[in-house]
Amino acid sequence: xxxxxxxxxxxxxxxxxPHGGTDLAGCPFGSDWLARxxxxxxxxxxxxxxxDLGATLVATAISRSVIDAxxxxxxxxxxxxxxxTGLCPExxxxxxxxxxxxxxxxxxxxxxxxxxxxYHAGLRAEMERLRSIHEQVxxxxxxxxxxxxxxxxDGELPLFNIGTNDGRSCAPELERAVAAVCAExxxxxxxxxxxxxxxxxxxHGAPEAGIHAIQMELAMRGYLAxxxxxxxxxxxxxxxxxxxxxxxxxLTRVLRACLAFAGE
Numbered sequence: 001x002x003x004x005x006x007x008x009x010x011x012x013x014x015x016x017x018p019h020g021g022t023d024l025a026g027c028p029f030g031s032d033w034l035a036r037x038x039x040x041x042x043x044x045x046x047x048x049x050x051x052d053l054g055a056t057l058v059a060t061a062i063s064r065s066v067i068d069a070x071x072x073x074x075x076x077x078x079x080x081x082x083x084x085t086g087l088c089p090e091x092x093x094x095x096x097x098x099x100x101x102x103x104x105x106x107x108x109x110x111x112x113x114x115x116x117x118x119y120h121a122g123l124r125a126e127m128e129r130l131r132s133i134h135e136q137v138x139x140x141x142x143x144x145x146x147x148x149x150x151x152x153x154d155g156e157l158p159l160f161n162i163g164t165n166d167g168r169s170c171a172p173e174l175e176r177a178v179a180a181v182c183a184e185x186x187x188x189x190x191x192x193x194x195x196x197x198x199x200x201x202x203x204h205g206a207p208e209a210g211i212h213a214i215q216m217e218l219a220m221r222g223y224l225a226x227x228x229x230x231x232x233x234x235x236x237x238x239x240x241x242x243x244x245x246x247x248x249x250x251l252t253r254v255l256r257a258c259l260a261f262a263g264e
Contacts, residue, residue: 010133011055020042054259072199120204136261138174141213157194159182160218162179163196177261187250
């Protein structure tokens with residue numbers, strides 16, 4: 001599976017990237033640019049330092065517009081009553097149409113079996129491998145999003161958005177440790193605000209079994225200069241070195257807090 005990348009570490013930490021891919025896999029879209037616009041741009045570069053911490057990294061190259069690896073495979077909404085995008089999205093975050101007509105059940109099933117199920121099987125295999133070595137393992141689901149998306153949330157998103165499915169996907173000690181690092185940074189943060197964790201966090205988090213899942217949704221302004229309105233000419237901008245120089249030490253402390261919790 002050349003679309004699935006797994007870097008195996010030995011520390012009790014997995015960093016997952018379900019939304020960093022841009023491969024449209026030959027699927028038809030009205031606009032390839034729109035189909036890629038909501039990517040978690042450069043997220044693997046932002047967390048590139050995680051390898052040096054001994055973390056395992058799991059990433060899919062498939063675009064979230066083909067199939068969203070962080071959605072319930074049944075198609076059920078993770079945020080009932082709120083604007084969101086689905087398993088095989090029909091619209092962008094801003095509500096623009098991605099495809100001319102809804103996909104039929106057979107095509108959704110094909111995408112689910114081709115990419116969604118193997119991605120999570122890969123995550124599960126790495127969790128089991130590390131759990132055989134360590135008593136506690138942290139699954140850190142790494143995301144980013146534009147700071148302002150009016151259809152999804154009001155105003156400007158906090159820089160650090162921590163999700164633990166309202167405390168069910170990990171031990172409270174881990175949630176507090178990660179939140180403390182974000183608070184000490186002086187940057188804005190929230191716990192279980194607009195983003196409480198997606199399918200990865202909710203499905204795999206099993207604190208009673210030693211698997212502690214936590215999601216971090218970064219506002220992209222933390223590492224790049226966001227234009228007022230993304231266009232094909234200005235989006236996506238490359239990461240800004242000065243912003244990265246400020247953000248990455250904070251994220252390093254976040255991941256070190258995960259490792260300290262797990263007993264590394």
